[in-house]
Amino acid sequence: MIDRLIGKIREKSNPTVVGLDPSFGMLPDHIKNEAIERYGKTPEAIGKMFTVFNKAIIDEVHDLVPAVKPQIAMYEQYGLEGLKAYLETIRYAKEKGLMVIGDIKRGDIASTAEAYAAHIAGVEIEGAHFDLWMEDAVTLNPYMGYDGIEPFVRVCRERDKGVFILVRTSNPSGAELQDLVTGGRPVFHEVAGLVSKWGLEAMGSQGYSRVGAVVGATCAEQGAELRKLMPHTFFLVPGYGAQGGTGEDLKGYTDANGEGIIVNSSRGIIAAYLKDTDYDGKHFAKSSRKAVLAMREDLAKSLG
């Protein structure tokens, strides 16, 4: 998985992952109206809207980016109909050659983690295998320590899948726990050390592990520190664009070749049409394409 991801980033000269995190409020009117006309004001209508919206964006950006990252919460809030849209989005993205990182941030103790690992392992039912969730990689929460992570690491190794474990998040209160000082350094440095160690169990062939880290785009110095603590850990970096980060902030997160990271932008890409003076009231995904091109250029300039 990590080798394939690195390959796709190089092929497209673009370490951008598109966060497919739709919300009702950001959808174009014609998509909302059509679905409500057909399905009423129901969760089913929302599921259909999200699917149509995501597919249009995937059509416009799949040749430019290596991967998409749907945030499952946006779908889960609408129950089974929302999750149907999550799955249909993943299916379509993979059909278009994209890798899929499921942003699920699960985390639980061993036997339960084993069950959650079905996201990337699939399930066996009396000898028959079902890959029901289809993600290539998922995000995880480390609060319970290694026995909640181990079932996933095993799947990474055995089925060439990936995980990205939360290390430092860039939300305002991320510091409350993560920055507590322990043995002279913040908790998230400790977590970085654990993630780096765990990653040794599932190395790819390009110097990076299938066990990656989520590290928010806060500042270049912090990135450089984390890069040093996790030399063979691929970084999934949220916070670009709408959340305030720029390519400049990402210096330090990369390795000596300007690689080793994939940068997420969600709203900045998928809702780009809302700020696009050329938007014609219909072809909203064209604005997403322009946003991806602009982001690729910014990243190439800063990380190049």
Add this chain to the structure above:
Amino acid sequence: MIDRLIGKIREKSNPTVVGLDPSFGMLPDHIKNEAIERYGKTPEAIGKMFTVFNKAIIDEVHDLVPAVKPQIAMYEQYGLEGLKAYLETIRYAKEKGLMVIGDIKRGDIASTAEAYAAHIAGVEIEGAHFDLWMEDAVTLNPYMGYDGIEPFVRVCRERDKGVFILVRTSNPSGAELQDLVTGGRPVFHEVAGLVSKWGLEAMGSQGYSRVGAVVGATCAEQGAELRKLMPHTFFLVPGYGAQGGTGEDLKGYTDANGEGIIVNSSRGIIAAYLKDTDYDGKHFAKSSRKAVLAMREDLAKSLG
């Protein structure tokens, strides 16, 4: 929610919550065979099995316990069909007068937490309200700090719902992060302080907050420490029975009246028939009833 929970615990003289965490391997043969005959070796068959299994147990224990706690991972691993069984289990449990704690352990930054909060808040679609997940309370992960918790706390206050936030888990590697020492005390004490503080925003009328804590049953001393750090925080305590804890270990977790906790047992109750020499090959849930009665007695003796 917390007042209702306390009321139900008193009414039934039993602080037991039944963990409805079925796995294929623990199901009675006749349930497996019937579902596979009808639906094949499919996720749909598993969903039907889980539903039949859970309903039989709910029928036998609903008069004895205040609440059930389905672990969503066990269902989620089977995709949409599994989640259908999760929802049908919740619907049935509530119909039988039980409170439902969804063990979902979600945790994410603000806007995403807002979406996950639909588990207890429901969703609005153009003015129509849908309570799609139906839980009375859910479990949460604190790694991202308060902005990932706040949307839930708001719902707790406005809709009288509840959350239980992970503080100390009793799995072997729980200590890796939670026991790191910061300012002379372990990280989980710090988290306990945060949870206690956050809880002040959503107090019930019985001295306890709608914001509770998950604290593993490890030892009585640790329980007493945590009780002191979180005097108005209700504890959800997993680890009883199959995971090794006994009623004796729970001394210290309670308040001066022997209250303030709800104790989960999963496998020890739902798979009790496997160790019951009276099992007749059919009425497996009778063994669950006996297990609940034995647990009630053990808890009454130790905590009473």
